[in-house]
Amino acid sequence: MDKKKKRSITRGIILALLAVAIGYTVYTTITKDKVDVLKVGAEAPDFELVDLNGEMHRLSEYKGQGVLLNFWGTWCEPCKREFPAIERQYKSFETQGVHVLAVNIAQSDFEVKNYVKSMNMTFPVTIDKTKSVMNAYNVTNLPATILINKEGKIEKIVTGEMTEAQIAAHMESIKPE
Amino acid sequence: MEKIICECGHENPVGTKICGRCGRPLTEEEKQKKILDMRYDGIAIRSKTHNKSIIDKIWNFFSSVKVGITLIILNLIAASIGTILPQEFYVSVSTDAEKAKYYEDMYGAFGTLYYNLGLSDLYSSWWFQILVGMLAVSIIVASIDRGLPLHKSLKNQRVKRHQSFMKRQRVFAEGAPAAEQGKTLDLVEQKMKAMKYKVRREGNALMAEKNRFARYGPYINHVGLIVFLGAVMLRLLPGFYIDESMWLREGELRAVPGMEGYFIHNDEFILETYDNEPQGEQLKQGVNVMAKNYQTNVTLYKQQEGDLPGQTDNLEVVDTFEIKVNSPLKHEGYAMYQMDYGLNELKTMKFALTNKASGDSLGELTIDLANPETEYVLSDNTRVEIVSYLPDFSGFEEGVPQTASPTPNNPAFIFRMYTPEKPEGETSFVAIQQTLEPLGENAYKMSFQGVETRNMSGLTIRKDKTIPFLFIGGMIFMLGVAIGSYWAHRRLWVEELPDGTIRLAAHTNKNWFGMKKELDAVTAFAHLPAYVDQAETEKEENKKEGDNTL
Known part of the structure; x- marks a missing residue:
């Protein structure tokens, strides 16, 4: 009787391990395209970029404050639509410890400066000339917005256009107390 | 759990066909047979011993050979369906709409159906993965279920077997030795040892055995298969497998996707063609120019230790490379291939x-x-x-x-x-x-x-840490196949009865011809009674019966 019980337990364990292995395989292949390395709750990869005014921005220096990281390009229409809303929310949240950092994907200084001027953007805009920050954040589609909380952890990843209400809610969620 | 107690007193688990100790047939079915089913040496296949809890039921399902074969066939069918049209992986468009259009444009209604059924991305579909996974479970469970008891039974073999076991072996003989009576067992031992058998004796019984490891061949190749499948699964873990692509224009410096801290600069892309007059096949296929060489000259840079993404002030030159088709850049386990170009x-x-x-x-x-x-x-x-x-x-x-x-x-x-x-x-x-x-x-x-x-170059960056595991799995598999196919497990049992009669039986799991040659040799040397191949006599009898019915 005892032996039989033991055998059942062994079998159960073997089958359970195999089921977990298969489950993991299926799960990762299905979700592979969506999120690769970057996960909500994980440490946001640190980076350093220079903005159009020549000022250096290192993500880790924003620790203790919230950061809305926005990847964009001049050709991206949804980016263009959401910028005015981001600009307005930036103005109201900047004093509450939530910063906006826009990262352009490898375009020329001329194009970016011209665009920023015509869109009246006042938050810091950087250019990821070598696409290394884009790779680190695994950005494939624009716009992509990463919300980073005061601990430097990723609070939320948004791909695609956001409404002004969403932007406000996202910024509220990473507001340091 | 109930046991079957053999006449010799040995307790066998339910389902045992042949007593583990003396070799008496235990089931009515086996008793009726002229020749015993020696496939697993008559052991009780584990799954057949209990069939009660849900765990046992699942276990038994996967242990079944029928289920295993069905799974193999299903896997083969599914895998071959995936080769009818190129998989999405090979189609260089990105959005779903473009993909759908590609299949429609290229293959018409069938293409659309193929795409809509998800067959265009078959190998990463959940159901294909589950199918492969179930096959793996079947291999593992069936191996445990048969391999372990077989191992136990082979390890605990008795020298002396019961008359009913001996008589039901395919090769059997009984009779007085032709000469040198009384010395028969010594002579058999001497000859069998010369033929590299391991000989054990117990009183008036002798057992000679060789190449027992051949019985483990199938289990070894199952282990190889599992290692191989495990290695394929390993690719999904972060860091084990990288397959990224990038476009790099001449003069551009870019971070290499999948290769943290590395940057690459395209110094020049070169496309060389043969400047011959089109001839032969070239004319037939309407090809004017044939490419001789696709090449990207690049400089690979590395960031300083501790530098962050975005910092490119202190890049250090690793080396310059000429990436050509079939001659990738190789660095630290990464390989960068020339895949595409734009002029x-x-x-x-x-x-x-x-x-x-x-x-x-x-x-x-x-x-x-x-x-x-x-x-x-x-x-x-x-x-x-x-x-x-x-x-x-x-x-x-x-x-x-x-x-x-x-x-x-x-x-x-x-x-x-x-x-x-x-x-x-x-x-x-x-x-x-x-x-x-x-x-x-x-x-x-x-x-x-x-x-x-x-110009611009399309480069692909690959790293595959699973290759050694795939290789090991493949080698184990081949080793198992070799062991299982080139060696035969041969056994000879001889007993000298008190009246001087010699009773012998022999068994091999394959190549009876080779076994008989060795039997002939030992028969001649030790003056043993002539043996009978009962399978052949059975066949002949059947033939005769068949003739009679005509």
Whole structure:
């Protein structure tokens, strides 16, 4: 009787391990395209970029404050639509410890400066000339917005256009107390 | 659990066909047989011993050979369906809509059906993975279920077997030795040892055995298969498998995707062709030019230790490489392959500032499309300002020119031209084959002079840490196949009865011909009674019966 019980337990364990292995395989292949390395709750990869005014921005220096990281390009229409809303929310949240950092994907200084001027953007805009920050954040589609909380952890990843209400809610969620 | 107690007193688990100790047949079915089923040496296959809890039921399902074979066939069918049309992986379009269109354009209604059924991405579908997973479970469970008891039974073999076991072996003999009576067992031992058998004796019984390991062949190749499947699964874990692609234009410096801290600069892309007159197959297929070489010369850079993404001030040159087809860049386990190329993308555009009436030029300017400047000064009071640059002009929206992409496919500019004649400036919109003067008639124009182009390389970055595991799995598999196919497990049992009669039986799991040759040798040497191959006599009897019915 005892032996039989033991055998059942062994079998159960073997089958359970195999089921977990298969489950993991299926799960990762299905979700592979969506999120690769970057996960909500994980440490946001640190980076350093220079903005159009020549000022250096290192993500880790924003620790203790919230950061809305926005990847964009001049050709991206949804980016263009959401910028005015981001600009307005930036103005109201900047004093509450939530910063906006826009990262352009490898375009020329001329194009970016011209665009920023015509869109009246006042938050810091950087250019990821070598696409290394884009790779680190695994950005494939624009716009992509990463919300980073005061601990430097990723609070939320948004791909695609956001409404002004969403932007406000996202910024509220990473507001340091 | 109930046990079957053999006449010899040995307790066998339920389901045992042949007593583990003396070899008596235990089931009615076996007792009726002339020759015992020696496939697993008569052991109780574990799954057949209990069939009670849900765990046992699942276990038994996977242990079944029928289920195993069904799974193999299903896997083969599914895998071959995936080869009917190219998988999405090989189709170089990105969005779902483009993919759907690709399959429709290329393969018509069948293509659409194939795509909609998800067969175009079959190998990463959940059901295919589950199918492969179930096959793996079946292999593992069936191996445990049969391999372990078989191992136990082979390890605990008795020298002396019961008469009913001996009589039911395929090769059997009974009779008095022709000569040297009384020394028979010694002679058998001597001869069998000479033929590299392991000989054990117990009283008046002898057992000779060789190549027992051949019985483990199938289990070894199952282990190989599992290692192989495990290695394939390992690819899904982060860091084990990287397969990334990138476009790199000449003169560009880019971070290498999947290769943290590395940057690559495209020094030059080279496409060489054979300059022969088309002939033979070339003419038949209408190919004018044949490529001889695709090559990208690159410089690989590495960040300093501790540098972050975005920091490119302290890059260190690793080396320069010539990446050619079949000759990838190799560095630290990464390989970078030449996969694709694009020729003649616009790099610079040259314009002359000319007077429309006289055609006189006030000077030329060359605009680097990847990095245009705000202002080009031609002389003290002549300059051209770029008001707007659209690399891929796609039309106007509320009077504002738009760009569809960051690539200079269709560059357009808004220029502001300052000349001694018009110091306040004139505005001109210039696109390819199109000039607009939105703020009124101008005296000057930007006349197009020419372009410079550059090429781009499509590179693929791969790293596969699972290759050693795949290799080991494959080797284990081959080892198992070799062991299982080239060696045969041979056994001979001999017993000298008190009256001097010799009773012997032999068994092998394959190649009876070879076994018989050795039996002939030992029969001659030890003057044993002639043996009978009961399978052959059985066959002959059947034949005769068959003849009678005619």
